[in-house]
Amino acid sequence: MGKPTGFIEFKREKQPYRPVEERVRDWQQVMLPWPVEVLRRQGARCMDCGIPFCHQGCPLGNIIPDWNDLVYRDRWRDAIERLHATNNFPEFTGTACPAPCEGSCVLGINNDPVTIKAIELAIIDHAFEAGWIRPEPPAARSGKKVAVVGSGPAGLAAAQQLNRAGHWVTVFERADRIGGLLRYGIPEFKLEKRVLDRRLDVMAKEEIQFRINANVGVNVAVEELRREFDAILLAGGATAPRDLTVPGRELRGIHFAMEYLTLQNRRCQGEIIPDEAFITANGKRVAIIGGGDTGADCLGTAHRHGALSVHQFELLPCPPEVRASDNPWPLWPVIFRTSSAHAEGGIREYAVSTTRFSGENGQIKKLHAHRVEMITENGRMAFRPIPGTEFELEVDLVLLAMGFLGPERNGLLSKLGVKLTDRGNVWRDENWMASVPGVFTAGDMQRGQSLIVWAIAEGRSAARGIDRYLMGHSDLPASIR
Secondary structure: OOOOOHHHHOOOOOOOEOOHHHHOOOOOOOEOOOOHHHHHHHHHOOOOOOOOHHHHHOOOOOOHHHHHHHHHOOOHHHHHHHHHOOOOOHHHHHHHOOOHHHHOOHHHHOOOOOOHHHHHHHHHHHHHHHOOOOOOOOOOOOOOEEEEEOOOHHHHHHHHHHHHOOOEEEEEOOOOOOOOHHHHOOOOOOOOHHHHHHHHHHHHHOOOEEEOOOOEOOOEOHHHHHHHOOEEEEOOOOOEEOOOOOOOOOOEOEEEHHHHHHHHHHHHOOOOOOHHHOOOOOOOEEEEEOOOHHHHHHHHHHHHHOOOEEEEEEOOOOOOOOOOOOOOOOOOOOOOOOOHHHHOOOEEEEOEEEEEEEEEOOEEEEEEEEEEEEEEEOOEEEEEEOOOOOEEEEOOEEEEOOOEEEOOOOOHHHHHOOOEOOOOOEOOOOOOEOOOOOEEEOOHHHHOOOOHHHHHHHHHHHHHHHHHHHHOOOOOOOOOO
16 A cells, blocks of 8 residues: 555546547547556555455456555556456456446445556556567467357456466357457447457467357357367357347337447448448437447447437336445445446436337337336336336337347257256356366356456356366466356
8 A cells, every 4th residue: 555545635536538529420449548647646545445345346356456556656567467467358347347346445435436447457558558468378288178169258368368277279259350249249439449459469479279250069060179179168158139029029120239239340340331231320310228338339339320319218217326225335336327428418218118119111110118117026026117108209220238148049059968057048067167078168158148357257267177177286366266
């Protein structure tokens, strides 16, 4: 702890962002870099709290007070070594993670928490700029081969850890580029793909092999992996979207959020997509159903397309401005938040349930909905329509951003014959092994839709399980047991 009175002397400062009128005209990162001196002061706010609950809030167990103090002391190289000890990809979590660590910060009991996420991102950016991030291939090889299916954060984290343990690792990705949701789910204005490519270049130089357009169970035989690899990690994510089965769902102009976001990310990558195949919000009245991060990503994308208007509907009631009595520290604070996309415009409405769509000549024209109240029936949460609150909204484009139901069952999972949980995710034991010997799982595929920080943590832990399975023991760290 570099400055014992730092949390008294310095207030939490707001993240600097580019002006709205500027950033909605391009696809570049919305955040601006923090001045170094500002960040050092923010690091000084990390107090000698005795028990750092930020460790508990972070699934990776990041040693946050250490690198906050090191930044305050201007010891950036020590800071990145401490950060990389628990997190393979701080450049991803520093942009796309909602920072549960800050929700558990002890200072947050009666003050604004430490700006942990911003300091984390600054450390890794500084390290890349200084040339400290270099390939680290293993000194010796075990001769064992591991196939990682899925190149999202869980798969990439596991691949890097297994490679460092000396195993030969091949990552299989069914898309035409590596990265999973990092590549095609998160918009460019939140995570520029040059940041992803920068890290992938390091991993390739560490001798990790990447195979694209490799859909295991479809154009790559499951038997091939079982025959050629000593272990398999299933890290394909939870990619089955939640649908809205109401009358009129078949109308043109209604799309899943990932259809919309993926096409734009492909254009940002330089692909030429014909206008007739592209989903655009330009000049359209847009409705987004779902109030989470994916809905906000659709909102920011619609702004950049030049939407005429955007409404975002959420089934749940509007959260409070401050913690409710049943949501105490150090739990994640369920409070009203405004993302960068929300700050750019659009109308957010809560406690709304869509009942049907109507249109003309097969094209969506109206969304029909009513207000609801949340009640408890037989111990379970339910939503009851409020009489007299029915309304309709003229729309040209509807985006369904209501989350995901779990992994896709057909293809890989069915052909492997792995056991599923009651929720439809891949079952695993305490060593991260699925019901089929030699097959392991991590990330959203076994957890269900979750945060990027959980995916990285599970990838690291599964890598330890695989290493132990192959070698009888493992020196790799585990984030989760």
